[in-house]
Amino acid sequence: MASNNEREPDVDGEAGHGGVQSVDRALAVLEILARDGHAGVSDIAEEMGIHKSTVSRLLGSLVSREMVHQNSERGKYQLGFGILRLASSIPGRLSLVREARPVMEALADQFKETVNLAVLRSNYAVNVDQAMGPSTLATYDWVGSLTPLHATSSGKVLLAALTADDRDRILKETGLPARTPRTITSRKELETELIKVARDGYAVTREEFEIGINAMSVPVYSHLGTVIGAISISGPAFRFDPEKEPGLAGDLKEAGLQVSAKMGYTQR
Known part of the structure; x- marks a missing residue:
């Protein structure tokens, strides 16, 4: 897992495939938080097989839009109020x-x-x-x-x-x-x-x-x-x-x- 992290190129800023990949990764982060309740940067990076710096950038963007909230328990992250705000605009549970x-x-x-x-x-x-x-x-x-x-x-x-x-x-x-x-x-x-x-x-x-x-x-x-x-x-x-x-x-x-x-x- 660590060797994969070392070889992975930073494609977050690239156009085309990189942009789609960033969206896919952000959704994967939300799914992990929904499943586990909360998780740290290292936990998410290990599960997804990507750099911790990439996870940190993804979380930063999600936090700025209130999709994710950083709690006080050793800096771990959880889903934020913005998820409910989005959900309220469409039918659903x-x-x-x-x-x-x-x-x-x-x-x-x-x-x-x-x-x-x-x-x-x-x-x-x-x-x-x-x-x-x-x-x-x-x-x-x-x-x-x-x-x-x-x-x-x-x-x-x-x-x-x-x-x-x-x-x-x-x-x-x-x-x-x-x-x-x-x-x-x-x-x-x-x-x-x-x-x-x-x-x-x-x-x-x-x-x-x-x-x-x-x-x-x-x-x-x-x-x-x-x-x-x-x-x-x-x-x-x-x-x-x-x-x-x-x-x-x-x-x-x-x-x-x-x-x-x-x-x-x-x-x-």
């Missing part, structure tokens, strides 16, 4: 927004409140879709909004799914600013809350992000069993207490599993 939409609409209709789908991006929970209940009072469109992880139910779900190192990095970069008097601003208190989230399978906020709004959220899993998003339901605090709403926790968890199954997740 890989489109998180497309697959979650009917489930979200059913929840909004059943509980008469606002349902959101969020993913982790740039240290925040970004809402990528929203369904409104027939009697929902709120009219604000949260799609595209970046919300703090520590102060939202979706954010807590996404935080709880991270490794300790990734969570520590994000919280050091963002801090724990108070959005309301009820926002958790103590790291110790937040970590205790996240343990509860992991145990219960859902997260709750009570006027922590916005006074007068309560919410509950559950995770959505990929085919690899990793958390790729969160489905939340929120409503006015005067009428909506998530943990006292009959059947809500169970139905919301089931909704999360329905979407996860469409993304290829097999519950263990």
Whole structure:
């Protein structure tokens, strides 16, 4: 394998066949990451039989387009949010927004409140879709909004799914600013809350992000069993207490599993 690496010409910059070969190699890199979940430059180079410098250039291009993300685990790479963005433009099982939409609409209709789908991006929970209940009072469109992880139910779900190192990095970069008097601003208190989230399978906020709004959220899993998003339901605090709403926790968890199954997740 090493001798093949030494003899291989650098054709990335060549026209014609070299350009097609670069595309083929980039797709091969994505397939390896999809299969293994994450991989380092050396691992990919060895499997493909090409120079590590070539792999590094391929990964650099994929990272710049958010197709690939470099995590903090010894510099290994994994598929990025851009894959979902591409998938959402075509029919198919890989489109998180497309697959979650009917489930979200059913929840909004059943509980008469606002349902959101969020993913982790740039240290925040970004809402990528929203369904409104027939009697929902709120009219604000949260799609595209970046919300703090520590102060939202979706954010807590996404935080709880991270490794300790990734969570520590994000919280050091963002801090724990108070959005309301009820926002958790103590790291110790937040970590205790996240343990509860992991145990219960859902997260709750009570006027922590916005006074007068309560919410509950559950995770959505990929085919690899990793958390790729969160489905939340929120409503006015005067009428909506998530943990006292009959059947809500169970139905919301089931909704999360329905979407996860469409993304290829097999519950263990």
